[in-house]
Amino acid sequence: MNRLSLLLLLFIAGCAVAKVLPSSTNLSIDQHGQRVYKDQVDDDKCHYHCTERDPSVCASNGQCLLKFESRCSMAAYNCRNPQKHFSLVEDHRCTKDWEPICLESDLREFGL
Numbered sequence: 001m002n003r004l005s006l007l008l009l010l011f012i013a014g015c016a017v018a019k020v021l022p023s024s025t026n027l028s029i030d031q032h033g034q035r036v037y038k039d040q041v042d043d044d045k046c047h048y049h050c051t052e053r054d055p056s057v058c059a060s061n062g063q064c065l066l067k068f069e070s071r072c073s074m075a076a077y078n079c080r081n082p083q084k085h086f087s088l089v090e091d092h093r094c095t096k097d098w099e100p101i102c103l104e105s106d107l108r109e110f111g112l
Helices: 002-020 071-080 104-110
Strands: 027-029 035-037 057-060 065-068 087-089
Touching: 057 071, 065 071
Parallel strands: none
Antiparallel strands: 027 035, 057 065, 057 087
8 A cells, every 4th residue: 555655646746747847848048048948938929921022121230231031021030139139221221331231150140
């Protein structure tokens, strides 16, 4: 009887731990380097359905210029990266030497 009680107690404790601790496959790192679990992140918040018909736009983050495929793709980027916000600027600025065009290293840093 004692073994059965002990086994039942271990089973109940195991179930309780399984419900409290999130699965390690749901673990990811956010843009601030903090650990977050999938159930803590709203996936749909920044899920944009951008059409190909939108015109491309020129945008700046104050450091460099970047040509986005559309306003929608820029809004999706800004939603996912609020600390690295790009704002619309005149389209001709991406073709002239107003600010430097974002380099490949900048794009990796920005998550693009």
